[in-house]
């Protein structure tokens with residue numbers, strides 16, 4: 368269905384999923400479900416804390432910092448800024464060892480949350496926390512970034528990135544979307560939208576995270592060219608295993624280490640975008 372990303376110079380913006388799991392991850396400790404048992408042996412089925420790396424040429428932006436081994440993945444000087452959606456541990460726990468680094472100061476953008484997580488604000492080390500306000504756009508490495516409020520148990524921001532090659536919305540953690548955010552996205556028209564979907568379809572609306580019903584409602588309302596689901600829990604993986612092919616064509620499931628590039632297509636007709644995926648297991652990130 369998806370093509371391999373060619374190794375040429377036309378790539379301008381790419382998104383790598385470093386983790387696509389919910390807080391327990393996959394496998395869930397002690398779980399005997401089909402997916403968790405398989406994921407114990409098959410590393411491709413595992414889901415690490417939800418996070419991604421946005422690359423604009425050489426500039427690297429980390430979206431959420433829940434991976435525990437950030438200092439090994441990103442030696443000094445290889446990461447340029449961090450954007451946090453919110454201060455739940457599965458999105459910030461990697462900052463605790465990283466802050467005591469001796470390298471460059473790292474700007475960490477995030478919502479205006481008085482508490483933060485643990486003593487991160489008090490003992491920030493090399494991290495420079497910068498508070499963002501909803502809908503106050505700013506420029507970062509040639510991108511226009513607009514933070515949008517989400518619906519979660521802690522103050523949470525999604526991020527809309529605008530670049531010459533297209534528009535990307537990264538929206539987790541959330542249950543549904545606030546009306547203002549949904550209206551903004553409808554009018555903004557993302558090319559690629561990445562959305563929290565922790566659970567399979569549920570009879571009763573879930574708290575704090577989307578189930579598949581809510582995620583598809585947002586997709587129908589906003590109509591991005593492509594929707595990728597992330598922050599996935601093991602119950603959703605079990606459901607997907609039994610309902611392969613049930614999702615609309617433009618809806619995909621993110622996997623750890625997948626990379627999506629936004630490439631302008633050189634055609635005489637009006638330029639448009641495609642999303643190409645490459646599994647970069649060998650890339651070491």
Ligand SMILES: [Zn+2]
Nearest residue numbers: 390455457540
């Ligand atoms: Zn989370």
Ligand SMILES: [Zn+2]
Nearest residue numbers: 398400403601
């Ligand atoms: Zn399980």
Ligand SMILES: [Zn+2]
Nearest residue numbers: 453455519540
């Ligand atoms: Zn959360």
